[in-house]
Amino acid sequence: MRLFQHTNIQFVKYRYIFYAISLVVIIAGIAGLFTKGLNWSIDFTSGITTQINLKPLGAAEREALRTKLEYTTPVIQDSLVSDSSMIADTVIPKVVDIPTGELAPVKIDQLRSVLRSNGFPDAEIQYVDDPADATFMVKIKQTESDTDGGMDDRQKLVTVLQENFGPYIVGRTIADDVIRDFFVVGPKVGGEMRTDAIKAVFIALLLIIIYVWVRFEFTFGLMAVLAVFHDVICIVGIFALTGKEISIQIVAALLTIVGYSINDTIVIFDRIREDLKQNRKEPYEKVFNAAINRTLGRTTLTGGTTLLTAFALLFFGGSVLHDFAFAITLGVLFGSYSSIFIASNLVVETFHLIHKEKKSIQKLTKKK
DSSP: OOOSTTOOOOTTTTHHHHHHHHHHHHHHHHHHHHHTOOEEOGGGSOEEEEEEEOOOOOHHHHHHHHHHHTTSOOOOOOSBOTTSSSBOSOOOOOGGGOOOSOOOOOOHHHHHHHHHTTTOTTOEEEEOSOGGGOEEEEEEEOOTTOOSTTHHHHHHHHHHHHHHSHHHHTTSOIIIIIEEEEEEEOHHHHHHHHHHHHHHHHHHHHHHHHHHHHHSOHHHHHHHHHHHHHHHHHHHHHHHHHTOEEOHHHHHHHHHHHHHHHHHHHHHHHHHHHHHHHOTTSOHHHHHHHHHHHTHHHHHHHHHHHHHHHHHHHHHSHHHHHHHHHHHHHHHHHHHHIIIIIIHHHHHHHHHHHOOHHHHHHHHHHOO
16 A cells, blocks of 8 residues: 655745744643653652562362361451561451452452552552462552651551451461562662663664764764654653653653654655665755655554554553553654654754755765
8 A cells, every 4th residue: 555655745845834843842841841840650769569469268268267267266467567577477367357259359450449549649550460360560659658668658558458458368478478579669779760761761862873874974863863852852741741650661662762763764864865866966955855755655654553553552451551552652653753844854954054965965875
């Protein structure tokens, strides 16, 4: 299928309109960064990460426990030990607390709703392995009331689980079986990870400049990176304005977007180079415009098919994948936009400013 076979849209002529659109989005994003800031997730701030299993004892195991407790004195040991360093090993319920029959597995939305309504509104939750196993990875930002390096929040979390999921933890060991892992992310570690994430994005941009410089010409490399940086700033700005969390997954999405956007841009640059070789006497503005039009169908098809996948994740991937899919969706839109309307036009703009287009074009057309 071929789209836009004989178009002659004046991308170069009307480039200032496209600059203005980008400028509005960038200014709005920067304003959001300064007024609201970024909502960094626990990966980049401080808090606790824990793995929780809420798969109950089987019906036969619970019945055996009920029979055993009928002949013993029930003791409830479901609190933290005195020094708050460990959770008590044993939970021995009263006979009346032991449910009968089969229990439906705890769903991720149930756990999320309980935590959000009990003092953990920013809890990040995802399944670990099979949902039927009811094992969850939970990340919780350190609350203001926690003055004991995450231990207060741990005790609060255990209390919430006992009060809301008693039938699922009855007769089980809290320290080993229910809460299987527990890690505290300190502010220093979170800050280092935040710095490393920012470095990763800028290193990727630097490597792109070098790659495009070698393959094409320095002006093309620099403008390609400016176009990609435009995409990243727009997406980060929208996340700041909407208050969405910046997590490790979002950083991965940004790096993916960098690769996607530069790939689209290189396809157009490659067409520009080939057309410049064949039309040396034509004004370079006309050659650039024709090359963008000739690759328009390919860029549209690539962006459209990628968007279908991103939309599927956005609308049907659930809350865990929603923000990642949202970032990818924005990345495809802004990446396609900057490849068509911004990157090549910035090269034209640079040629107008430095008046060294002949030298740059000669270097470009000599490369294969």
